[in-house]
Structure formats: C-alpha cells, structure tokens
Amino acid sequence: MLTLVAAAALAATDLKPVYAEITKRHAESIARLQKWIALPTIAAEGLNAEEGVTRMIELLKEAGFPSAERLGTDGKPGVFAAWDVGAKRTVGLYFMLDVKQFDSREWSSPPLEARLVDRPGVGKVMIGRGAENQKGPEAAFLAALHAIRGAGQKPPVNLVLVAEGEEEIGSPHFPQIVHQPEVEKALAKAALVVMPAASQGLDGAVDIPLGSKGVIEVELVSSGEKWGRGPSHDVHSANRARLDSPAFHLVQALATLVTPEGDPAIDGFADKTKRLSPAEEKMVDDAAKREKEADEKKQLGVARWAHDASWRDALAAIASKPTVNIEGLVAGYTGPGGKTVLPHRAVAKLDLRLVPDMTADGALGALKAHLQKRGFADIEVNMTGGYDPNMTAADSVLTRKALATYKQRGIDAHLLPRSGGSYPGYVFTNPPLSLPAGRFGLGHGDGAHAPDEYLLIESANPKLFGWDDSVKCYVDFLYAVAE
C-alpha cells in the first residue's frame, strides 16, 4: 500500500499544476489528434508510409522528445525516440502509427474528419479512423507530456519509444526495429513497455489482460497455374465437365482446417497449447461475474456462443483457445447476379490466433505441412504478417502499477489470462528483452477495424472517463512507475 499512498500524495502535491495544464491545453490537444487522423497511414494499401513517420517524429518532438528518428525496415519504416531525463526508472512505449483500412461509404461521419459528434448515453465522441485504435490514446499520452512540460516540469521517468507502421498487417518487420542494437540497448533499460489504450468498456469497467494471443495472417491461393489442373485463366463454365476447379480445390483444402464444429483441425497446429492455470481459471470465473453477457451478445449481434458455451466458458475460450478464422474469400465473379465462369484462381484470407506455447513459425509450418499431407501442396501459403503470443506476470511492475493507478481513480480493474486480440508484444516479452508489456489507460472508445470508430472526448456518463481525465491518468501512471 506504500506505493498507493505515495502516488496519492504526489497527486495531491506536485500534480495540480500539471492537471491545470491538461485542462488549459484541451482544445490544442484535440486539434492535434484531428490533424493526425486526417493523415492515415495504411500499410495494406501502401498509403502514407513516409508521411506517417514524418508526422510521428513531429508529434514526438513537439511533446518534448529530444531525439526521434526514422528507422527503415525491409517493409514500411518506423520510429525510435528517446528522452533521458536522468530519472531512476525508464518506461518503454509501443506506438503504432498506422490505422486499419476503411470504406468511407460505411461511415455516418467522414472517417478522416474526426468530427465531434454527440452519442446518446456516452457523450461527445470523436468519430474517425484511428480514434480508438490507436492514435487517440497515443495522442492522449502525448498530451500528458505536453502538460508536464507546460507546468515547467520534466517527466518523472526516462522514456524510450518504438513506433511501427505495419501493426495492421501483422507487424512483419517490427522485430527489425526493436532489435537494432541502439534500440534494443535503450529498451533493455526499461522497467516495462506500455501501449496507451482506452480500456474502459461501456459500463466503465477495465480489464488487464496478462498478455495477448499471437496471430498469423495468411493468404491461401489455389490456381490452375500452380496446381497443374483446371484452367490458367477464367474460362466459360461449360468446360467444368472436363476441367478441375481451383475454387473447389480451395474449398476442399479449407474444409480440412477445422472440425465439423469449426475448431482448429490443422495437424500439429495446437499441440503446444497450454491449459489455463488454476489462477487463470479463477480470473475467468471473476470476469464472468463482472462482465455482462447480454451486453456482449448484443454488441456482437449473436444469439449463442460456439458450442453453446456458457458465458464463463466463452470467456475462457477467448483466453485459451487457438483459432482458425476466414477473414475473406475471393474467387471468380463477385458482382451482382451470376456469371457462368470457371475461375482459374481462388483466394482465402485467414487469421490463426495462437496461445502459449504456440509460435508463429510453428503455426505456419503446421499449416503448410497439413496442406502438403492432405493433397494440397500446390496451394500457395503467403504469410502477410504475424507473431508469437506474449505473457506478462500478474506480479510484474507493469501489472501492479496499472492496478494501483486505476484504483487511485476509483476503478477496480480485473485481471484476464489474455486478450483474444493480438499485438506484437512478444518482441518485448520474449528474450532477450523479457520485459513486462501491455496496455494501460482509461477512457472509452469502440469500433476498431469497423465503421464509425470513436473515442469519447467529453463524457456524459459518470462511469466513463473523457479526454482530460484519461490524460491525467497517464500522468499518474508515469509518477507511479517513477517511485
């Protein structure tokens, strides 16, 4: 409890001028975020890779980082920045500068205009691509640094930041950033690595996942050219009587990847799946009591969970089950009505989520070997991105400081074994760095990867933190870690 008391004391004494700066600089920091959202970096579309890096460097330097530099990779570039204030502790930061693809036609408000819109029961929200995932929380973190400087202070910890421009395509080159000698050396001094996040659900609750799943994203391509059967260009479907179908070949391959119930059936894929420990099972029990099944079902638009599982077991599945998912299917004629064509090529986009002790390399190898063994050796397996799962201990400095900071703000956060989503935390948690890593932050947003992504700015709900309060929370966290 010493830490808590000390942090509360700090907040009571030194931080008032900083909090005042946050309020004073509200409009300025919102405008900064809006300007950032107007410049989308989208790796899958080759959009603004360099412009996004330049802007990221500007944003970091404006916030006080004395050094921030572009780092090239074999893919899109990233950024490395450091701010040594001579403090005892160093905080590592993970930023992504890219955002998910979007289709403006699906949005109620233009995704790059970041307009402030009233959302009943929530408050004034900013609608824009990246508002929640992750420009909004990242900009809130930077606003905390602006406020600290504005109050004539310096951050209570040293900062080391790495940012990538390929998070949304599975971070294929992020290790090249982190493992550059000067970057790795700087990060090795960190006590933890944190990713800013708007962690509150609609009910104000916060969970702390002790890691996240790994993932691989792959395209499976079946083609007449590679198969040596069927046509090598689209032909009239009258020929189907004498020609094999690359599209059915793909369908047959896909059907072998899951059981009749839809669970992974790739040979050897899930062999290293760790069962939840008794402590993790207890976290799930606790989460099942705290989180509301009806709300989740409504938000997802689902009538029942896979296997008709209970709410508790659905939460356990998120934490513990590897998955094989079809993100997309494309073959032949995709327009209105039909077209009597025999397509020469069919593509499935898959994501496979991994739990400890599975690895991305292992999953890819298992998938390839499975297809080979089942008569689908010709099907191309193009991995577009992916990485290992990661874990951070419940008693790590990150977890303890996060829990304490939330508590100080009146939030009783609960632990989860891991999140169902993925981020490349493994580069921090795996050797050689072996650091605790995870997300931190209050505030609320929704719609990551979907239309009308938003971040709450002015809360109309006493349980939800608006922009200024979420910025204050980053300040609190840095001072808590500093001790």
Add this chain to the structure above:
Amino acid sequence: MLTLVAAAALAATDLKPVYAEITKRHAESIARLQKWIALPTIAAEGLNAEEGVTRMIELLKEAGFPSAERLGTDGKPGVFAAWDVGAKRTVGLYFMLDVKQFDSREWSSPPLEARLVDRPGVGKVMIGRGAENQKGPEAAFLAALHAIRGAGQKPPVNLVLVAEGEEEIGSPHFPQIVHQPEVEKALAKAALVVMPAASQGLDGAVDIPLGSKGVIEVELVSSGEKWGRGPSHDVHSANRARLDSPAFHLVQALATLVTPEGDPAIDGFADKTKRLSPAEEKMVDDAAKREKEADEKKQLGVARWAHDASWRDALAAIASKPTVNIEGLVAGYTGPGGKTVLPHRAVAKLDLRLVPDMTADGALGALKAHLQKRGFADIEVNMTGGYDPNMTAADSVLTRKALATYKQRGIDAHLLPRSGGSYPGYVFTNPPLSLPAGRFGLGHGDGAHAPDEYLLIESANPKLFGWDDSVKCYVDFLYAVAE
C-alpha cells in the same frame, strides 16, 4: 440429295442479286452492328432493359418485320415479331438482346466501341461485347433479310421471332414470353427454331450439337442472421474463439457438393442422367478425330483434363456429365492484404449443368434437400436463373437443312450429342411446342463472356468465313428450309 441439288440450283439462279446486295450493304450492316454494341443491355446490372427492347424492335422493323412488339414479363421485357409472307414453311428465330457483363479495364479495345482490329492469322475482327455472343450473328442474320428485300424479293419462309433480355442471367422469364397465347400459336406453325451463331472454330470446322445442357444458377448465402450462430455483422476476429464462422459454414456446405475428385456429390442430383447412346458415342469418337486436343488445351490454358481423361473422354464429358461449378466466392475482406474480421456473411455463386433427363426444378430440389439433410438447412439457396436441357434429333429438318447448307459451302460439319454450354432451347423442344431447335451459321468469333470478345469481319484465312459470306449462308439456309 434432292434438297441439296435443289438448293444449289436456287443459289445459282435466284440468289445472285441477293448476294450482290450483301456486298453492297456491307458498310451499312457493320455500322448497324456497331451502333447496337454501343448500347449494352445487361440484366444482372439492370442496364438498358427498355432501351435494348426499343432498339431490337427498330432493328427488326428496319429488316422488314411488319410487326414487332415489346412483351413484358415479371423480369425484364422481351420482343415478339412476326413476318408472314404467305410461304409454305415458317422459321422460328430465337434472339437474345442482352450481353454479358464486362470490365473495360481488361479489354485491349473499348468493349462498346466495336472497333475493327487486325488479328494475325484470322483477319480484321470486330472487338466488342456481344460481337460473338450474340449481337454479331443476329445482326448478320438481319443483314440477310435486308439483302433479300434490297434485291426486291421477300423471304422464302414466314418468320416468327422471340427475343429476351435475360439470357445472360439464365432466362428466368423467357417461358412467360414464349407461352403467351399469341406467341405460342405463332411458334407452333414453325418447322424449327434457329439461333444465329458464328459456328466456326479457328480451323474452320463446324459442329452441330443436337441440343445443349440445362443449367441452374444459384447463390448460396450463409449468414449469422439465418444460421442463428456466429455474428450478425462483421466483428473483430478475436471473437472467433467464442463465435461460429458463417464463412466456414459455407465452406463446409460447399465441400459436400462434390466428391474428392470434384464430381457432383449432391444427393439425388444426377439420378436421371442418361448415358450416351451408341450413336452418340460414335459422334464423340468422330469428334475426337476431327477436333484438335492441343488447340483446345492451349486456348483454355490447361495441362490436363479432369480425371486425366483422354481427349475422347474429355469430349464425352462435355456431352454427358452434369457439373457443379463455383462461379464466384465472396466473403468478408476482399481487398489487398488482410483484415482481422470475422465476416457474418459468405456467398458462393454456383452453376449446375444438367443433361437429359435431369430438370432444373429437380436439380434445385435436390440441392436444397441435400443441404437440409447435411445440416445446412439455414443456408439460403437463391436461384437466379436456369432451365432444362434440350434435345433435337439428328434426322430433324433443322439438322438436315443445316448439314446440307454447310456442305453446299464446302463445310463437312459433324454432329455432337450436345454442347457443354446452355441456352433456353427447352421452351421450344419441350411440349407443347416440341420443335427442333438449335444454332446455325458460319463465321468465326471468340471470347464470349471474356475480355476482347470478337467476331471475324474480313477473313484473312481461307477456311474462315467473314461477314459477307456468313450473311450469304443465312440466305442459303432460309431458301433451303423453304423447299
């Protein structure tokens, strides 16, 4: 041989002025076709349904039809036209006024400009959507009528014509046109129904299929909404651990529709498949000697036939095997790279080809019952079009007159049990009309349903008939039938 001699005599005596008119009116008839191609009617896209009918009526009236009228259906409208010249015999005509969808970006010459382009080894061809399928041959037939009238004559037979605007979506409402009492009554007087066609392959050879396969086109739609499992809108794929996948559900359903070798496996679907008769087997033997396997393989871009069949058996398969084909697959994210989404909906576009004695209704029923029985009752089966197979006898007046007319022009056409493609000839060959029906015409084209569809206009190859010669052949045919 009497018929042949008589036709030859006719050609020698009366037709010279008609042939002269064909040459004289060459530019005019080409321009007419080009203007027609500039106005595409595409049912799947709801494009120019009425404009196409109006143009068709203009074209028929210009060619001499005293009556030509729009006929409404529950879908797109068609046309009925008649020209009673008081002749002994009546020829029925089947026209389609729609064309296949196209994507201009895939064409080397704009698909609606119908430019004349030099094609090495072939001659001057017209590239345009509908050039071969079927505006080109239809316009050549109309050019024959223009020439007959231009020479001060009238057609040697009465003409009854039906045209539809939905051929490319499977002719769902064509029976409503043919079975209108006045239309059916007029068609009942016909000796045969003919569809103009550019029947020559690149080697100049012509086959006469004694019918064509039936077809049904269906969309299979798997959705969380209908299934009651998985999400009812696209959600983040992290949820895959606790949610069923409508896309995998579709894949699993599709996989049951074919054997591991890709042949139809729909319960009851092919029960009524008739084996080829000894006479039909002989036609296939004959065709295997006449047609060139290497040319076909090259054109289709294939290394081997399904089942590693011989050339002879590949031709037999076209004539005799029902098929299950995937025209297209669409689900979730279809853009570049990946997107970690769990799609709530997945669609497969299928075409199923039918041989005697299968029926469209029977095939649809079998497909639905199959899905129901296998646990896929929730998957929507939306039939967008289709019809029964059709057959015309080798000794029918149509087949005999066609063979004779070809022979008169030096072409030794060969019979095939049926074509692998489909057209709604069943409305003519089935009761109550029970007429012989099929295609007729010389000339050469290619690329139906594909980019750079073309029709040969000025032949540079002595084996291939250009525009004027193909028009002459329609004249010959009408006079041959007249006897």
